Amino acid sequence: MMDTLTASRRRWILLGSVSVLLATLVFVFKDSLWFALQSMRGKTAQNTVSTGQPRPDMGAMADPSSADIKPSQVSAMVSPARQQWIGLNTAVVDLHPLQTTIRAVGRVEYDEQRITHVNLRMTGWVEDLFVDYTGQLVRKDQPLFTLYSQELVATQEEYLLALRAEADIQESPLLEAREQGRQMVEAARDRLRLWTITDKQIQELARRGTPQTYVTIYSPSTGFVVDKKVFKGMYVTPAMTAYTLANLSTVWVHAEVFEYEMPLIQVGQSGTLTLDAYPDQSFQGDITYIYPYLNPKTRTVKVRLVFPNPTFQLKPDMYGTVHLQVNRGRTLAVPEEAVLDSGTRKVVFVAQGEDMFEPRDVRLGPKVGSYYEVVSGLQQGERIVTSGTFLLDSESKLMASTNMMGTLGMGGIKMEQAQMGTMDMGAMDMDSMDKNMNMDMNGKHREEGKRSSAERSVHMNLSRTSDGLILSVSTEPPAPRVGDNLIRVQVGNENGLPVAKGRLQLRYTMPMPGMNPTTVPMIAQGDGRYEAHANLGMEGPWDLTIVIQRDGHPDIQERFSVTARAGEMPGMSGM
Incomplete structure (x- = not known):
C-alpha cells in the first residue's frame, strides 16, 4: 500500500514539474513559438491518421490565427493560507496628507x-x-x-x-x-x-x-x-x-535640487537653512528664483533663496543644509511599496475578493515622502497590495503563461490556473512514467538520505566569530521550512561567557533583485540567547543577517545563509 502511495505521489510531483517547465519555456520563447506554429500549420495534414484526426503526439493544436497567444499579465489567485506564507498585506486607497521635506546642499552667496x-x-x-x-x-x-x-x-x-x-x-x-x-x-x-x-x-x-x-x-x-x-x-x-x-543685510543661498524633485518646488515656497557653525539656530527664507537650466554633471537644478541677515551671521561661501517644506494637501495616494515600476508601466495589484488580485496600470504623480500621488487608475476605497507584490507579480505572469499553454493545447495538457493545478492527463502514458521513476529507487533513497543528513548538519553548525563575540545560530525546525521558523542566536564572548546586554535584530530576505529585507527584533531569553520568528515565504535560499548593537561598541552585522524546504503539500497525504 505504501509503495502504491509513493509511486502515485512521485507521478504527481513529476507532472507538476513538467508543467512549470513548459510554462516557463512558453513565456520565454513565445515569439519563437509563434513562427514555429505558422510553419507547422502546413504540416498538420501529414501528421494525421486515416480518420483525419490529429495524431496523439501532436496534441490538440489550435489555429493561432483564431486566438491571441501572446502572454499577458492576468489576475492572480492566492489562497489566504499562502498569503500568510508570502507576507502579503493590503491597504485601502484613501486620501493622505502629502507632506515631506526636501533636503539640499546650500551655499551662501552675495546678493x-x-x-x-x-x-x-x-x-x-x-x-x-x-x-x-x-x-x-x-x-x-x-x-x-x-x-x-x-x-x-x-x-x-x-x-x-x-x-x-x-x-x-x-x-x-x-x-x-x-x-x-x-x-x-x-x-x-x-x-x-x-x-x-x-x-x-x-x-x-x-x-x-x-x-x-x-x-x-x-x-x-x-x-x-x-x-x-x-x-x-x-x-x-x-x-x-x-x-x-x-550689502550683507540680505544674502542669497543657492541650493541644488535633484531633477526628480522639481515638481515639488515653486517660487514663493519657504525654506529653512541650518549650518554647522550655528547648530542651535535655523534661518528662514523664501525661494525667489528657479534657474532655467540643469547641471549636466550632477543632474541638479539651482534654486535661489533669499535670507534676511541683520546680524551678518550668514557669510558668503558658507555651506549648509536647506530644508524645503512640501505640502500638497490631502489627496488620493498609495504607498511606494505598492507600486511595481517596470520602466514602461506602473502596476498596482487590486484585491478582488479574498483570494483574487488584479494587476492594474495606474498613472501616478510625483512621489511625496513614501507615497505616490494617484492621477488615474484607482478609486478611493479600493484595497491594494502593499507587501508581497514581487511574488504576486511573478504568480500573475506565471498564470498568464499557463493560460496561453491551455490555448495552444500543448501535449494535450490543459492548464487553467497554476495555483489550482487542474490537469487533464490526455494521452500521457502514466505506466511508462511510473516505470522510469521506479528505476534504481533504492540508490536514490540512499542519496536523498545523505543529502538530508548533510542539510541538517549545515543548519546545526551556523557559528561565527566577530569582534570578539561568538555567534551560534540555530533554527526550529532544524532544517528550515517554508512558513514560520524560529531563529535562535547564542551570543558569547571569547571566554565562553554569555553576552546578555545586547540589542539584536534579525533581517531576512531572499538573495534576488527586488526583495526588500524584513527586520524583526530578537527577544532576549536569558544567558545570551535571543529568539525571533522568520516567515520564509517560499522555497529556496534565504539570507539571515544578525545585527548586534552594544553601548560603547560598533555595530556587528553577520550574514548566514539557509535553505527553506517545502513541507508536505496539502492534499498529498491521501494520494
Missing part, C-alpha cells in the same frame, strides 16, 4: 542686487585714503579717499566764472542776457555732478569762491568692502573700479 562698484570718471592721484582695507564696513556718504585731478580743478573754475558772470548781468535790463547767465551756471553745475561731485560739495565751492585742489570721494551705499584697488599716491583712471561694496 547680486546689493553689490556696488565705486568707479571714477576722471583721472588723478589719490592723496588721502580713509578706507584702506577689505572687510571694512562703510556707510553711505562716508569718505573713501581724496583725489587731485586737473580736470576737476578746471571744471570748478568754470563754475566759479559762471557764478560771477551771472552776478554781473543781474542788473542788465535785458531779460535774455540774465537767462543766458543762469543757463551757464546750471551747465557748469551739471559738469561737476558728472564728476560725481555732490550738491553739498558744489554749495561749499560756491560759498568758498575758490577751487578745491583735492576733492573727497564718498561711498554711494552701505556695505562691506569686498575688493579694494586703490592705494595712497596711486594714479587712477576712469577704467578702474576703486572699491566693491557688498
